[in-house]
Amino acid sequence: MRLQAPRGTSDQLPDDQTYWDLVRGKAAQVASTFGYRRIETPMFESADLFERGVGSTTDIVEKETYTFEDRGGDMLTLRAEATAPVCRAYLQHGMHSLAQPVRMFYVCPVFRYERPQSGRYRQHTQFGIEVIGEADASIDCEVIEVGWRYLEAVGLSGLTLVINSIGDAECRPAYVELLKAHYSPHREEICEDCARRIDRNALRLLDCKNAQCQSFIEDAPASADNLCADCESHWEDLRRYLEETGIEYQIDHRLVRGLDYYTRTVFEISPPEEGRMVTIVGGGRYDGLIEQLGGRPTPGIGYGMGLERVIQNIQRQEVPTPADDRARVMVVHRGDAAKTAGVRIASQLRRDGIAATLAPPRGMRAQMRYAASSGATHAVIIGDDELAKDVATLRDLGASAQSEVPLAELASALLT
């Protein structure tokens, strides 16, 4: 095989589109039900945006971006995540002067240079939402609910919602010190990565997967137990509101997230896979991000959802996809005059709003085969007999029944 799609990318073939239509259509539908409006930002941004927004020491920025210099000498980065670009757009277009909060959603490709594996690609598609300009916990609850209702809407079940609060600029520093103090005496007993994390990114100590570190994680102080008064009441509010939605949640003190900008609420939604649970949705509050990007202090919260993972789970759970029961017609013809008439009839059917295709110029048997394998619901058969009478033979391929229909009545016969 000489030419193929670049590593970690894939083609979304015609046969795959049933899923993509479902997954994209429901995204727009559910998001707009909650009052979110679509935003689309460029596929690439100034490299600077992701460094400042996502955090220059995160893995994403450190080793996973597609960064390049364009012909004019600017350093650009393919969209490595969508929150920072949306915040950039919020600032650039003065959305702070709109009624707050501003609710937006997007479905867009995201690029990260990673080693591909199941559910992880170098180009993947995210359905995400962002609410900017309101810090109240009811918004946190709403954002979580959008993600949850969406996954319900596409037909997934058995999902798990996990939440946590990691505090804010007020209380997190003290908590991080507490964590470091918990770990420092054990530097020799934990894994190498964790030893490094103590100084570099202490929060990440909590999601280490190594066996030797598990007992330290168990005994570690929890961020949610060490919140300042404001964060504490925000955390309580969130849980109270969540109860009102009827969505079940678990609190996981080990849930921290990989992007630097998160504050207070963080959450994930995962499918019911035994063994490894690959997160479908990950999100959280980012009250410091807008300011980090040069705006006035403005709260925000959102999530990102991997649509390839959603589709993977739809397939695993064998969720039925909606069938398209509209008529699709194959115009089958015999003889030159009939072929010419077929061109005319197919054209007219389309103008009448019916999907119609002219069968390829082969024997009738082959044309009928083509009709069947193309998924056509009906064959409109034209030959000299029909031409003479100004009718067509309309064959219902599902029912294997046919009758002659005057050409003028074809469309109405197909629309009933």
Next chain:
RNA sequence: GUGAGCGUGGCCAAGUGGCAAGGCGCCAGGUUGUGGCCCUGGAGAUCGGGGGUUCGAAUCCCCUCGCUCACCCCA
């Protein structure tokens, strides 16, 4: 970045040193103008690529590329 498994027509796949099976799909037929089932025929292969061993390599050895899975990280 680390580790493991795997690369044979479009897809699935047999073949483990001696003429590259088979199935699906595709194309054409099975006497008058009709799909799905059945039957017949046909097209389609640098056996991922390069090098080596050998009289002879899809098969053994080396290198390389790719795919998949796991770690890491993340959606």
